[in-house]
Amino acid sequence: MIDKCLGAQRSRKIQRALRHCKVTIICLVLTLVVLRGTIGAGKFGTPEQDFIEIRDHFYSRKRAEPHRVLEEVQTTSSNNHAATDTDAGTNNYNEFDINKILVDEESDDSKLDRNRPYSLGPKISDWDKQRSEWLKENPDYPNFIGPNKPRVLLVTGSSPKPCENPVGDHYLLKSIKNKIDYCRLHGIEIFYNMALLDAEMAGFWAKLPLIRKLLLSHPEVEFLWWMDSDAMFTDMAFEVPWERYKDSNLVMHGWNEMVYDQKNWIGLNTGSFLLRNGQWALDILDAWAPMGPKGKIREEAGKVLTRELKDRPVFEADDQSAMVYLLATQREKWGDKVYLESAYYLHGYWGILVDRYEEMIENYHPGLGDHRWPLVTHFVGCKPCGKFGDYPVERCLKQMDRAFNFGDNQILQIYGFTHKSLASRRVKRVRNETGHPLEVKDELGLLHPAFKAAK
Amino acid sequence: MIDKCLGAQRSRKIQRALRHCKVTIICLVLTLVVLRGTIGAGKFGTPEQDFIEIRDHFYSRKRAEPHRVLEEVQTTSSNNHAATDTDAGTNNYNEFDINKILVDEESDDSKLDRNRPYSLGPKISDWDKQRSEWLKENPDYPNFIGPNKPRVLLVTGSSPKPCENPVGDHYLLKSIKNKIDYCRLHGIEIFYNMALLDAEMAGFWAKLPLIRKLLLSHPEVEFLWWMDSDAMFTDMAFEVPWERYKDSNLVMHGWNEMVYDQKNWIGLNTGSFLLRNGQWALDILDAWAPMGPKGKIREEAGKVLTRELKDRPVFEADDQSAMVYLLATQREKWGDKVYLESAYYLHGYWGILVDRYEEMIENYHPGLGDHRWPLVTHFVGCKPCGKFGDYPVERCLKQMDRAFNFGDNQILQIYGFTHKSLASRRVKRVRNETGHPLEVKDELGLLHPAFKAAK
Numbered sequence: 001m002i003d004k005c006l007g008a009q010r011s012r013k014i015q016r017a018l019r020h021c022k023v024t025i026i027c028l029v030l031t032l033v034v035l036r037g038t039i040g041a042g043k044f045g046t047p048e049q050d051f052i053e054i055r056d057h058f059y060s061r062k063r064a065e066p067h068r069v070l071e072e073v074q075t076t077s078s079n080n081h082a083a084t085d086t087d088a089g090t091n092n093y094n095e096f097d098i099n100k101i102l103v104d105e106e107s108d109d110s111k112l113d114r115n116r117p118y119s120l121g122p123k124i125s126d127w128d129k130q131r132s133e134w135l136k137e138n139p140d141y142p143n144f145i146g147p148n149k150p151r152v153l154l155v156t157g158s159s160p161k162p163c164e165n166p167v168g169d170h171y172l173l174k175s176i177k178n179k180i181d182y183c184r185l186h187g188i189e190i191f192y193n194m195a196l197l198d199a200e201m202a203g204f205w206a207k208l209p210l211i212r213k214l215l216l217s218h219p220e221v222e223f224l225w226w227m228d229s230d231a232m233f234t235d236m237a238f239e240v241p242w243e244r245y246k247d248s249n250l251v252m253h254g255w256n257e258m259v260y261d262q263k264n265w266i267g268l269n270t271g272s273f274l275l276r277n278g279q280w281a282l283d284i285l286d287a288w289a290p291m292g293p294k295g296k297i298r299e300e301a302g303k304v305l306t307r308e309l310k311d312r313p314v315f316e317a318d319d320q321s322a323m324v325y326l327l328a329t330q331r332e333k334w335g336d337k338v339y340l341e342s343a344y345y346l347h348g349y350w351g352i353l354v355d356r357y358e359e360m361i362e363n364y365h366p367g368l369g370d371h372r373w374p375l376v377t378h379f380v381g382c383k384p385c386g387k388f389g390d391y392p393v394e395r396c397l398k399q400m401d402r403a404f405n406f407g408d409n410q411i412l413q414i415y416g417f418t419h420k421s422l423a424s425r426r427v428k429r430v431r432n433e434t435g436h437p438l439e440v441k442d443e444l445g446l447l448h449p450a451f452k453a454a455k
Numbered sequence: 456m457i458d459k460c461l462g463a464q465r466s467r468k469i470q471r472a473l474r475h476c477k478v479t480i481i482c483l484v485l486t487l488v489v490l491r492g493t494i495g496a497g498k499f500g501t502p503e504q505d506f507i508e509i510r511d512h513f514y515s516r517k518r519a520e521p522h523r524v525l526e527e528v529q530t531t532s533s534n535n536h537a538a539t540d541t542d543a544g545t546n547n548y549n550e551f552d553i554n555k556i557l558v559d560e561e562s563d564d565s566k567l568d569r570n571r572p573y574s575l576g577p578k579i580s581d582w583d584k585q586r587s588e589w590l591k592e593n594p595d596y597p598n599f600i601g602p603n604k605p606r607v608l609l610v611t612g613s614s615p616k617p618c619e620n621p622v623g624d625h626y627l628l629k630s631i632k633n634k635i636d637y638c639r640l641h642g643i644e645i646f647y648n649m650a651l652l653d654a655e656m657a658g659f660w661a662k663l664p665l666i667r668k669l670l671l672s673h674p675e676v677e678f679l680w681w682m683d684s685d686a687m688f689t690d691m692a693f694e695v696p697w698e699r700y701k702d703s704n705l706v707m708h709g710w711n712e713m714v715y716d717q718k719n720w721i722g723l724n725t726g727s728f729l730l731r732n733g734q735w736a737l738d739i740l741d742a743w744a745p746m747g748p749k750g751k752i753r754e755e756a757g758k759v760l761t762r763e764l765k766d767r768p769v770f771e772a773d774d775q776s777a778m779v780y781l782l783a784t785q786r787e788k789w790g791d792k793v794y795l796e797s798a799y800y801l802h803g804y805w806g807i808l809v810d811r812y813e814e815m816i817e818n819y820h821p822g823l824g825d826h827r828w829p830l831v832t833h834f835v836g837c838k839p840c841g842k843f844g845d846y847p848v849e850r851c852l853k854q855m856d857r858a859f860n861f862g863d864n865q866i867l868q869i870y871g872f873t874h875k876s877l878a879s880r881r882v883k884r885v886r887n888e889t890g891h892p893l894e895v896k897d898e899l900g901l902l903h904p905a906f907k908a909a910k
Binding site for chain 2: 008107121122123130131134138140141158160161162163164167169172173174176177180181184190191192194195196197214215216217218219220242256408412414415417425426427433434436437438447448453
């Protein structure tokens with residue numbers, strides 16, 4: 001009797017196993033077919049192959065519902081500013097008025113406040129003139145600190161609250177040290193923000209009021225370089241090719257086709273970008289902001305973006321998707337001054353970089369800034385400060401340590417040291433002390449780099 | 456029967472109370488007598504009264520056994536450098552040779568390695584000449600960036616490990632943001648160290664090899680400003696009076712009498728000091744270092760210091776006590792180039808400052824740098840990163856938040872914001888946006904300060 005039962009059990013087990021195998025094989029075949037269909041399309045050039053690699057890597061690991069809502073900082077009483085200047089009747093919102101979009105969609109939501117559209121501040125229309133007069137009157141604060149060397153302010157920041165994940169603040173600390181090192185070598189000043197200037201624009205949108213405030217307060221700043229706290233410099237020797245951007249006002253890593261043709265939500269990245277101080281910057285900030293206000297507006301705008309952009313998951317409006325949408329729908333207005341840079345990693349998605357560091361060390365050298373030695377490794381989705389990232393925590397933290405050490409080694413070698421390994425906090429000596437330290441040339445020439453010397 | 460017992464009980468209670476009162480009154484009287492005897496001595500001037508206040512406050516709260524051994528970072532194989540240059544037979548150790556001291560004390564400890572005295576690196580005797588030649592050949596890297604404005608490098612750092620106390624890293628982060636803000640306003644560069652360069656000189660001694668390395672690598676740096684990670688800038692408007700130190704090579708907060716007459720271990724503070732780049736700096740670093748090497752040397756040196764210095768508790772040798780001892784015993788050698796500054800708080804002991812912030816705001820203004828508005832508030836003994844501080848954790852953290860906000864308010868006011876209170880992370884607007892931002896003058900003149908302008 002028992003034997004008979006065992007036999008029946010075994011038979012069921014075998015059947016179950018066979019079913020699982022069938023399902024697995026079907027999935028495998030489908031994956032191959034889709035992959036073949038995509039890669040085999042053949043119409044993408046080299047830079048777009050980067051994009052494909054990134055996209056496929058990105059989607060295979062991201063959870064279906066990304067938690068892109070970053071820390072909601074404290075709320076304060078509403079700081080909404082109605083446009084108070086005489087130029088209030090702007091055209092900026094016409095093509096991209098979220099309120100208008102929602103009306104067109106016949107939304108029944110009467111709670112939307114369409115009477116006071118969000119504004120970053122009083123409309124300014126003569127900023128170029130105000131700024132150039134100020135620069136003339138203040139020759140001690142020039143906007144260029146050398147030939148081809150604009151004055152740059154790197155802006156970053158984090159929440160004023162301790163991280164929910166205790167180790168998160170340690171990584172924020174390492175991240176700012178990393179930025180301090182790069183900026184010291186390259187003559188760039190840093191502004192580290194920990195204040196929420198506008199409660200409506202919390203989370204990833206908080207950078208907009210901050211950027212506007214800093215541009216208007218610091219006319220001597222030619223370029224504002226926004227950089228996320230989860231982005232690190234991994235090429236200490238690479239100087240941004242400022243000359244390349246002499247006719248551009250906004251530089252982001254991305255690909256024209258991905259943005260203008262595909263409207264892909266990751267066709268560009270707003271985690272590390274350059275914005276030239278001027279009227280144009282104020283205008284694009286004003287055009288960018290409307291999807292940001294917390295609550296219903298941001299929610300509804302998120303739905304629009306998911307619908308309008310390629311591959312975008314469902315979540316509230318984020319600044320990056322909004323920028324893609326803005327550029328894709330108003331190319332004639334902004335496009336000529338936007339440089340989508342893919343020749344080097346102004347932003348480098350960590351997923352396709354961090355496992356290759358040893359290979360880079362073996363085959364290349366700092367100063368290249370691109371896939372061979374990325375300027376920036378950006379840990380999108382890791383969120384070490386919060387509770388929920390899009391990737392396994394261990395993988396993120398381990399790779400952030402490696403990226404930090406990869407960059408830090410370039411600083412340490414100046415002084416004759418290096419990390420024992422990319423995984424190790426410990427350092428070892430690689431160059432002996434000498435009685436003639438000034439005859440020592442560090443290999444990378446970072447001790448007294450040309451791009452830092454006062455001219 | 457019961458009444459009788461109750462009566463006896465009451466009587467005992469009353470007697471006990473009376474005894475307690477007597478003891479209390481005796482203690483009170485003794486305190487007054489001692490206080491009168493000290494303050495009433497009349498030979499101390501105003502600056503020393505500061506010292507008394509600090510000392511009394513300090514000792515009334517410190518535990519008997521301070522845990523001044525800071526985080527012992529990782530050990531690496533010994534990096535002890537024997538003096539290898541031809542000038543090895545130096546006089547630097549003669550007067551302050553810890554090995555000699557221990558021999559004189561007839562220590563039986565044969566484990567002490569007296570064969571290879573510790574050395575920070577090969578002896579260099581012509582650093583002023585090497586440096587001035589380099590400066591001539593490198594006019595792009597001048598050591599003065601303006602009239603009366605030396606090139607200054609602020610050096611600080613923390614352990615490469617996450618703090619044992621999870622919130623500790625958050626305070627390190629706020630602390631470095633605070634330093635970034637001050638240094639940006641004052642045209643000072645920052646080096647944030649997270650590497651242990653010499654395993655023997657771990658903990659508070661780690662700064663010595665680091666400082667030496669940075670001086671020798673950066674001849675363009677005129678002053679190196681060491682600042683502890685637990686020290687914060689609380690006067691953003693105060694510019695160090697560089698001219699005052701034109702004949703000095705080492706500037707520390709302290710009092711001559713406390714160091715040279717009393718040999719008091721807190722007669723000066725090495726948590727924030729200025730060191731001029733030059734041969735003299737290398738020499739004093741060499742003279743300072745011998746008590747530092749971890750283990751037996753540091754232990755035994757600690758005993759010497761406790762014995763020789765006034766009021767010093769029992770613990771291993773620390774860099775501050777060693778400096779007091781060095782200066783007190785070799786005044787003729789170093790004293791003429793050491794400036795013990797007490798006119799402003801190059802280091803300000805937090806205990807006597809933090810409860811007065813509101814009073815300061817009420818009565819004074821930034822730019823004073825002294826007891827009215829301290830340049831630096833230094834949280835000695837708090838150790839938010841470790842497990843054991845010398846003070847209650849809550850008190851420390853709360854006051855560090857207040858000190859941070861006190862300083863941060865001076866930055867925020869530039870942009871028209873302030874913290875809602877000294878205890879609050881939240882900010883509020885105090886100046887409306889305007890269409891003519893360049894006509895706005897921030898009250899403290901920190902937007903484009905004179906001490907920052909390029910000359």
